[in-house]
Amino acid sequence: MAIDPERTFKPINIAVLTVSDTRTPADDTSGDILAERVKAAGHKLAARAIVRDDASLLAGKLNDWIDDPAIDAVVSTGGTGLTGRDVTPEALDRLKAGGNVRDIPGFGELFRMISYRSIGTSTVQSRACAVVARGTYIFALPGSNGAVKDGWDWILAEQLDSRNRPCNFVELMPRLREK
Template sequence: MPGKIDSSLPFKPVNIAILTVSDTRSFDNDTSGDILVGRVQAAGHSLVDRKILRDEFDLLVMQFRHWCQDPEIDVIISTGGTGVTGRDVTTEAHLAVYDKEITGFGELFRWLSYAKIGTSTIQSRAVAGVASGTYMFALPGSNGACKDAWDDILVYQLDFRHRPCNFVELMPRLLEK
């Protein structure tokens, strides 16, 4: 049950950066990145930046930190590199940058995914967190996983009108001490 959209409230677009983590993808064949871009824009949000980087821990951490310091970026969504093979380091890069982890995101993603792909969902190490006042979400690289994460979680949590609560309404307080 996703909650409800209160149409009496104004929509507030957020600024989103998308990173595809892959040793083999380019903008010509980045279908999961294309899916996210399409959904972000269809929802009314702004795509501020989009990149494709190799599965290299230091490179990913550097990019995440750079985007987190950019006041024009509210949300970072990465796709790819969340599996269990030796080259899958996106989850570790995210965790290295977070100030706070949002554990419920990964739990909910895997619960929703279980209904579609069964026990194969345990291979996903999808995570989310907050770093320097920026939301960060690490999604698996499959098209289905990107659709599921956006359609079943992020489209609601990144909509200020979603009730009973959402991530956008918390943005002004993310840097409070």
């Protein structure tokens, strides 16, 4: 990361969403890892929830958070695999139907490149992805602790730091709702 010491860190409000039929607040280790990293980086943990692997429920929660001006970004964990219950990318597709949603294809591509170093070719089973929806970033990571660490430590920690050069997601935030 190329931190520019001349720039000021700007904390943002981040919500953490765990997508799972089996996790509870007591055993949501990947959600715990994300929440801890969000706060350790100096950002505000604006909200946290667990939602079942159901595209309608997930899209509903995401729409609520997108419409909340106190949330700048959502980082989800889970639901990005290939099984029938993995529906996080499909929930993001539902958001697209409402308009003003743009894919961030480089996020998933970079995540899989980084993940390849840890798990080899098994990374092809990941559908990690990201969008910016009506001015709110949404990053969908796999549900494993290792995937969450890789996604935060190697991508999001840098891109959600306003001091990161040559560019970062934070500096684009004032312009995300432009038409």
